[in-house]
Amino acid sequence: MTSTVPSPNPTLPNHTQLPESDGSFVKNFQEHPQSILLTDSIEPILQERHPNGRYCIGQDCGIYWRMTEPPERGAEAPDWFYVPNVSPTLGGQVRRSYVLWQELIPPFIVLEFASGNGAEERDRTPLFPEEGGMQKPGKFWIYEQVIRPAFYGIYEVSRASIEVYHLIEGQYQVIPANERGHYAIAPLGVELGIWQGQYQNVELPWLRWWDDQGNLLLTGRERSERLAAQLRAAGIEPEV
Template sequence: MNVTEKPEIVAADFPDHTQLPDSDGTFVKNFQEHPQSILLTTSVRPILDQLHPDGQYCIGQDSGIYWRVPQPPEPPEKGAEAPDWFYVPDVPPTLDGNMRRSYVMWRELMPPLIILEFVSGNGSEERDTTPRKGKFWIYERIIRPAFYGIYEVQKAQIELYHLVENRFELVQSNQRGHYPIAQIGVELGIWQGIYQGVELPWMRWWDAEGNLIPAAEERAEQAELAAEQERQMRIESDLAAEQERQRRIEAEQRIQALEARLRELEGGSSVDS
């Protein structure tokens, strides 16, 4: 090989999700983050299942997105960001029959459609624009999701950015106070209510008509309520049918009694004559 030639670099030269750490040793910052992720995932999954009938999409929850290969002595996880929640369309949910340990950009090449961060501090980390270090800079310039959302539960607000011409632009809410994600036909917003026994301003999905999209537990409760209502309707219908049957029997008995009385009267009249 000519000394001036550079060796060809192929994807196999770089580590994949099985060779990279799936944790940096830190723990979830507060107890709200896990149920918040579950709420987002279980409510939007039926929508995504309709959009991807082939099942080709993945959702990450506090999972790493590797965007560069750190050079020693840096640990490998320094090349990753771990969003609290993200969705990537048109990629398989598993690799070689195994659950993903992380999402590796140089293997997949498909950016997430949306990344969401849940603020635990003052939000400076999520808005850090320091080149090649700050989370906002890395998302905007390297990972490049179509949407990046910053959710602050203490302020009950969402700050959503849309990638336009290589830069994040702040998205304005609609008349409902929601942020439309047209690509999947949903809106993102704040819902004050009780989820998993805790009342908070939760981040939720709505459909394009402004209807709240229920989570898995809520769908189960709705199905149970609908089944109970159907059971009560059947009971009421059966009761009404039984009451109608009894009315018919009683009416028939009255008619038979009247007919018998008439026969008695007719018989008495014949004897008199």
């Protein structure tokens, strides 16, 4: 028997027809630098993995998973996520959101930066009807049962801790930390962990990537600074 991949439904709205914001604002000054740090340092890995450039990264962008009224009630906006094998633009336009019923490919990894104790990010309340409409289910339930990224990470900023889940047979299983205190994302050959250091002029514990040998994945600036130091050590003054 031959199975076919379902096609996007042309009668449903696409990313240009759905709200790109629910009007909320970033909860603290660390969120945007944290997302940029994750993206900057993993880009070389993703570019090697996708030489055709077919992947996208979302930072505090909506993932639409069902039609609701208002539409933004049917979306989650992870702080950071990566989707393989999709174009970074659609029809020559920058994505306004990621619409599951148009794309059909789930994110590979979703990361949430919990400003509180992580209760919202661990909420497993299922979808069920209530008087006056449909109650929005818990975030954990939505990721596990509907959006279904292979990996889901909850970074508790106040505790500088990360909890990572792997989707196995339809349910999230907690990934144990390895001997380095990191959490392996084996299909990508990387690990997630906490790094204490200075980034964008702020000394904090930051969520960062390492390779599977325990080497920190550097940002573009860090790579340039390391190369300059190596040149100076060899007696060569780097060009400015």
